Amino acid sequence: MRDHPKGVVSKCDLCSKRVKGGQEPACVEPCPTDARIYGDWDDPLGKLMQACKDRDSTQLRPELGTDPSVRYLR
Numbered sequence: 001m002r003d004h005p006k007g008v009v010s011k012c013d014l015c016s017k018r019v020k021g022g023q024e025p026a027c028v029e030p031c032p033t034d035a036r037i038y039g040d041w042d043d044p045l046g047k048l049m050q051a052c053k054d055r056d057s058t059q060l061r062p063e064l065g066t067d068p069s070v071r072y073l074r
């Protein structure tokens with residue numbers, strides 16, 4: 001069930017309800033190749049930080065200063 005009226009535009013909230021319930025985001029969980037990784041930037045031993053530790057990552061439009069938490073790995 002959607003949380004907003006039909007026709008209202010929404011954006012990704014990283015599946016906050018799923019995550020609060022202990023699940024991974026809906027677009028992360030089914031991916032067989034782990035193309036998307038979800039995790040806690042503050043957990044140095046978590047899979048997100050482990051995936052990023054030896055690889056360069058970038059943010060989209062860093063010049064805007066919004067510091068998005070989504071990063072793209074090379």
Ligand code: SF4
Nearest residue numbers: 012014015025026027
């Ligand atoms: S499925 Fe993926 S893109 Fe859609 S709200 Fe969840 S995390 Fe965001």
